[in-house]
Amino acid sequence: xxxxxxxxxxxxxxxxxxxxxxxxxxxxxxxxxxxxxxxxxxxxxxxxxxxxxxxxxxxxxxxxxxxxxxxxxxxxxxxxx
Amino acid sequence: xxxxxxxxxxxxxxxxxxxxxxxxxxxxxxxxxxxxxxxxxxxxxxxxxxxxxxxxxxxxxxxxxxxxxxxxxxxxxxxxxxxxxxxxxxxxxxxxxxxxxxxxxxxxxxxxxxxxxxxxxxxxxxxxxxxxxxxxxxxxxxxxxxxxxxxxxxxxxxxxxxxxxxxxxxxxxxxxxxxxxxxxxxxxxxxxxxxxxxxxxxxxxxxxxxxxxxxxxxxxxxxxxxxxxxxxxxxxxxxxxxxxxxxxxxxxxxxxxxxxxxxxxxxxxxxxxxxxxxxxxxxxxxxxxxxxxxxxxxxxxxxxxxxxxxxxxxxxxxxxxxxxxxxxxxxxxxxxxxxxxxxxxxxxxxxxxxxxxxxxxxxxxxxxxxxxxxxxxxxxxxxxxxxxxxxx
Numbered sequence: 001x002x003x004x005x006x007x008x009x010x011x012x013x014x015x016x017x018x019x020x021x022x023x024x025x026x027x028x029x030x031x032x033x034x035x036x037x038x039x040x041x042x043x044x045x046x047x048x049x050x051x052x053x054x055x056x057x058x059x060x061x062x063x064x065x066x067x068x069x070x071x072x073x074x075x076x077x078x079x080x081x
Numbered sequence: 082x083x084x085x086x087x088x089x090x091x092x093x094x095x096x097x098x099x100x101x102x103x104x105x106x107x108x109x110x111x112x113x114x115x116x117x118x119x120x121x122x123x124x125x126x127x128x129x130x131x132x133x134x135x136x137x138x139x140x141x142x143x144x145x146x147x148x149x150x151x152x153x154x155x156x157x158x159x160x161x162x163x164x165x166x167x168x169x170x171x172x173x174x175x176x177x178x179x180x181x182x183x184x185x186x187x188x189x190x191x192x193x194x195x196x197x198x199x200x201x202x203x204x205x206x207x208x209x210x211x212x213x214x215x216x217x218x219x220x221x222x223x224x225x226x227x228x229x230x231x232x233x234x235x236x237x238x239x240x241x242x243x244x245x246x247x248x249x250x251x252x253x254x255x256x257x258x259x260x261x262x263x264x265x266x267x268x269x270x271x272x273x274x275x276x277x278x279x280x281x282x283x284x285x286x287x288x289x290x291x292x293x294x295x296x297x298x299x300x301x302x303x304x305x306x307x308x309x310x311x312x313x314x315x316x317x318x319x320x321x322x323x324x325x326x327x328x329x330x331x332x333x334x335x336x337x338x339x340x341x342x343x344x345x346x347x348x349x350x351x352x353x354x355x356x357x358x359x360x361x362x363x364x365x366x367x368x369x370x371x372x373x374x375x376x377x378x379x380x381x382x383x384x385x386x387x388x389x390x391x392x393x394x395x396x397x398x399x400x401x402x403x404x405x406x407x408x409x410x411x412x413x414x415x416x417x418x419x420x421x422x423x424x425x426x427x428x429x430x431x432x433x434x435x436x437x438x439x440x441x442x443x444x445x446x447x448x449x450x451x452x453x454x455x456x457x458x459x460x461x462x463x464x465x466x467x468x469x470x471x472x473x
Contacts, residue, residue, distance in 0.1 A: 009320035009333045010123035014138035015153055031126025038323040041126045042134070064154075064330075 001028065003048035004071040006037040012064050013042045019061045020044070025053055036069050045074050091420040092457045096291065097238050097266060097398055097448035098424050103294045103351065110350040111296065111343050121339055123319035133342055140349035141332075147268070147293075147352050148285055150277040150303045157335045158345055161300040162265040162288035163189040164313075168335060169261045169284050169302070170194060170232060172310040178229035179203040183215050183244070185237045185433040190263060194232075203227070209436050212389045213240035217249045224256060231260045235267040239433040239446065240388025241371070241398030243267070247274050254280055259308055261286060269293040269355045270364050270396055281307040292363075292450065293355065295348030298341045310335060363451045367397030370449045370458050374399055377462045383469050387437045387444060397449035400439075403469060408445045411468070415445075419464040423447050 005027075007013045013029060020027045025046065032043040046054060048070050058065065093101050114136070120129030122137045141153040150156070159165045170193040174180055180194055184206050198204045205223035209215045220231060231253050236243045246262055253260035261284045264273065269292035273285060282305050289299025304310060312327060316337030321328045328334050355363065372392050378384045383404040389395060403411055412425030426443040427434050434440040447461065 008328070008330060009318070010134045011138060011141075011154060011332055014134050017135075018138070029126075029131050039321050041124060041319060041322070042131060 001026075001045040001047055001074050002070065002072040003046045003051065003054070004030070004033065004036060004069045004074060005044045005046065005054070006032060006040065006066040006069065007043065008039050008064070008066055010040055010042050013040065013044060016044060016063050016065065019063060020046070020054075020057060023053075023057050025050060025057060030074070033071065033073070036067070036071065039066060045071070089420055090460075091422065092453075092461060094421060094423045094447040094449060094453065094457075094461065096450035096453075097428075097446065099290050099297060100292060100294055100450050100452075102452055103296070103347075104354040106350040106354055107294055107296065107347045111347040114343055114346045120342075122342055124339075136346055136349070137340065137342065140345045140352075143349045143352040143356070144287075144301065144303065146356055148273060148277055148287075148303050149275070150285075152278070152306065154331050155304045155306065156301060157304060157332050158299070158301040158340055159335075160298050160341060161290075162263065162286050163300075165284075165286040165300055165302040166190055166232070166261065166263060167193050168310055168313055169286065169308075170197070170230070171313060173230040173259050173261070173308075174202050175311065176229070177201055178227040179205060179225045180230045180232065181205045181207060181220055181223045181228060182232050183207045183220070183234070184209050184436045185213055185215070185239070185242075186232070186234055186430070187238055187263065187265070187433075188429045188431070189265075190232055190234070191432060206432075211437055213237050213242040213387070213433065213437055214389055215244045217245055217252060220249055221252050221256075224258065228258055231258055232263065233260070234263040234265070235273070236271060236396045236398075237388070237430075237433055238266050238398065239400050239428050239430050239444065240437060241266075241395045241400070241448075242388050243271060243394050243396060250275055250280055250283055254282060257282065259284070259305075265291060266396055266398070267292070269352070270360060270367060272360050277303055277305065281305040284308055284310075289344065289348040289351070293348060294351030296344045299344040299348040304331065312337060314338065358451070366451055367449050368392050368395075370453055370455065371395060371397055371399060373455060373458050374447065374462060378465060381466070381469065384465075387439065397453075398446060399448075400437075400444035400446045402439065402442075402444055403465075403472070406472060408443050411445050414468060415464065419461075419468075421461055421464060
């Protein structure tokens with residue numbers, strides 16, 4: 001996993017997680033990396049190669065999010081996720 | 082009371098105040114949460130906090146299912162219906178104007194309104210008949226250029242009469258006036274036959290601890306997408322933590338501080354129980370209890386029953402009095418001699434009692450739930466008849 005979607009609140013994260021999972025996209029909730037997620041304590045990480053799918057699901061479901069980042073630093077801890 | 086609960090027969094007819102008993106799943110879910118889940122939702126990034134956040138989101142989903150609503154972010158949890166009503170009334174009248182309400186409203190609606198009246202808000206009361214029935218025309222003939230809010234109960238906590246809220250909602254929608262519906266007595270029993278997604282100027286307020294079978298300390302509202310509410314309480318929300326000003330998006334803006342997580346989980350279990358059984362079954366059951374009770378006491382010359390007797394238009398509440406007897410005395414005798422618990426007096430609703438003509442002494446109110454039985458009602462009928470004889 002090397003992509004991170006940040007949000008404004010954790011309620012938005014919980015809601016988005018359900019929608020992504022329903023659409024068979026692999027996501028995991030992680031503590032929001034401070035430098036890209038100052039607003040909210042949690043974020044969703046995903047495989048950046050699936051960015052197009054992510055954007056499609058976001059648009060189709062009116063998901064409210066803050067930003068999408070390429071964040072390969074996650075790979076160093078992703079084996080524990 | 083302690084002896085009462087151990088061996089003697091007790092009959093609980095005060096479900097309009099709070100429901101009892103609760104489904105087993107409600108306690109089990111709360112116990113499970115405290116023992117195994119824990120966590121503060123929306124705060125930390127560890128698994129316990131995330132699990133708690135997920136459970137709260139699932140509770141919002143259950144509320145959505147109950148009210149035919151699709152936006153979980155617009156489900157707000159409060160500590161009771163009173164808090165939700167206050168948020169709505171203070172927000173929607175913050176710039177002054179006129180508010181329309183009925184002559185049967187609970188103090189959780191009337192007291193904020195009367196306070197705001199002193200601050201210059203104009204208050205119009207749509208009068209109900211002495212049976213506690215509301216004609217929608219009485220509401221709409223009061224509409225003024227500066228009407229900012231209509232707030233109405235779905236059913237009376239004194240007479241049990243159901244208001245024609247769907248018709249009123251349509252009228253409010255057509256006139257673009259916000260409508261707040263107090264479903265404290267109806268949530269979980271009487272479905273709101275509205276697609277809330279299409280009524281964007283409506284707010285549906287509910288309490289968790291009555292017919293939704295949740296614990297006390299829970300409640301909330303479904304906020305229509307066109308309604309803008311301001312918080313009464315500002316504080317930490319676990320979001321926008323880099324800023325020290327209140328976020329302006331839902332649900333965070335209206336949920337400062339830690340939620341009653343354990344309570345909300347219990348509430349979810351209560352709602353899921355109701356959805357499994359079906360509101361229609363619950364309504365039918367309560368209707369049978371009310372019919373049995375009214376049929377057997379209405380013709381006693383010493384008894385007066387208040388409100389419309391049409392059980393198609395009534396929830397599981399019966400208010401009555403025994404001739405020449407103070408309700409408070411009857412309440413005490415019913416409890417001490419017969420183990421029947423009910424609420425007597427004014428039921429936090431002086432206006433309803435003024436409307437039906439029972440002010441200031443009030444009435445004896447029996448309020449049934451899905452967990453009451455025909456046997457208990459038969460026992461109550463027998464007890465009331467015996468009491469009437471004893472008091473002669």
